[in-house]
Amino acid sequence: MIQSILNLRTKKIAPEQLFMLSVLIVNGGNYIYNLILGRVLGPEQFADAAVLITFLLVLSFVAMTFQLVTAKFSVLFEHKVFQDFITKVYKQAGIVGLLLGLLIIVFASQLQHIFNTSSSVMFIIFGCGVPLYFLMSVNRGAFQGKKAYKPLSLTYQAEMLSRLLITLGLIYLFNLQSSAVIAIGIVLSFVFGMFPFNVKHIRFKKPQALSQDYSKQIKRFFLLTAFYELTQIIINNSDILLVKHYFESYEAGLYASLALIGRMVYFIAWMFVMLLLPAVVELKKEGKETASVLFKYVGYIAIISALIVLSCLSFPELIIKLLFGESYLAMAPLLWKYAIATSMFAISNIFAYYYLSLDQYIPVIFSGVFGMLQMLLVVFYHDSLEQVVHMQIIAMLCLLTIQIIFFIYNSKRTRLKA
Incomplete structure (x- = not known):
């Protein structure tokens, strides 16, 4: 169904309308995910799941910084300047994601105590996926800035659908209802959210330094x-x-x-x-x-x-x-x-x-x-x-x-x- 919507000819539906329709589908899927968890787990266990979901929202806001910066300067920069810019952003996003992920893993026990959760394992699993989320956000920012709404829509749908299917599959097929299962579903959804990934945006050679004026604007x-x-x-x-x-x-x-x-x-x-x-x-x-x-x-x-x-x-x-x-x-x-x-x-x-x-x-x-x-x-x-x-x-x-x-x-x- 989703794929058929995305394959509509552009003369029948504008890219912006396509993206809005896709976002409604993604939000609907995320709501179904949360609603099923709430019903299956009950109020007390859902409180633990809600902490993880809230951590995911917090992560999305932090990573959104990289996505919006990428989106804005993807509009302003072109050709080689854009290539140098996007390569640098990927590198910085990866470093920040790695540091944040390590912090979450190291302080997992303290986080369990602060938020009164039943286990610290869910924070350790979640921390492992953080670097990937930051790289995924830069990829989305490039699509957003270039108004490539079809691949942008696909990345969000892939993340939503995989999280929904993996989490519910683990819960219903294996009768697992722990917070660790929720964390596994979230982390694996980051992998699927990386697709489609535009390899052309990456330069493996060291990028040239941007001009001082551009650097000031970006900073x-x-x-x-x-x-x-x-x-x-x-x-x-x-x-x-x-x-x-x-x-x-x-x-x-x-x-x-x-x-x-x-x-x-x-x-x-x-x-x-x-x-x-x-x-x-x-x-x-x-x-x-x-x-x-x-x-x-x-x-x-x-x-x-x-x-x-x-x-x-x-x-x-x-x-x-x-x-x-x-x-x-x-x-x-x-x-x-x-x-x-x-x-x-x-x-x-x-x-x-x-x-x-x-x-x-x-x-x-x-x-x-x-x-x-x-x-x-x-x-x-x-x-x-x-x-x-x-x-x-x-x-x-x-x-x-x-x-x-x-x-x-x-x-x-x-x-x-x-």
Whole structure:
């Protein structure tokens, strides 16, 4: 089915539409993966699985720095300059991935203690796959920047399908339900996610040094992106890890199911972010206005967010029953509230990535400040899961408000200069 979709002739479906359709399929597959784990494992065991899934999300945000840097400069660089650039990025990504993987392996026992997991083996297995994930992200960044959406779609589908089939195969065929099985499925999915791999992007000879001007551009954008992805990690994952630390496994498992459903809007928003960055960079390169692209994607996310929040408010128990089962019904009253928090974060994210594409760092700082605020609010106010959700709503409302104010102020200042 997926292959037939990808083989549609380009005159019938635009590459961007193909990629959006592919992302919806990938997100749907990832949801099925998480939902089946939640049903099969139950709240307490699912809490361990949720830690691994959260580690995967954290890893994806860190590696996204390399992917976005590769994507942006794949638009700007051509021919030999691009070859030298991409070879250098692969080398740096491999080194960073190796160091992070070793850190996770070395401190596996400490991670088990901090997050109250049943085993440290799952962290050791996960750490072995980290370097591969970074190389996979650079490969995707090259496809993204060149707008090669068909191979980009295939890499995401290969990762999703392999993780789903391998993990569920081990669980159902061999009746294995340990956290190590989840880790094995995740690591093996990185191998499949490497395909298709564009060998032409690799030069085995030592690349020539880039000009000082190019190096400054790359370094500046890399640092900006790295800082912003750090804020993404804090905002998008700190709540699950803090809940796992402060609450019992049963409550942490319930919260993990809530977070998975409520974050649906964020994962959909990510699809638009992937299209936004190369579009804005290309328009800026051509000297054209870029605000219309921002308005288009903010409009899409606002409509989708409103529909999801309304659904969570109207049918919370039905949604949780269908997705996770009756064991998780205690989270029904909080579902629409969590969806509001993630909706505001998703819209704020579009603003931040827009300015990141334009090399403007102030919105990135805003995200960092309010990401830390969210984490601190949860650290100091966590008497109940409801209070944890309320703290996130407060932080994300402040973030969205300041992003909108900055956009209005910046637009007026730009018009006055013109």
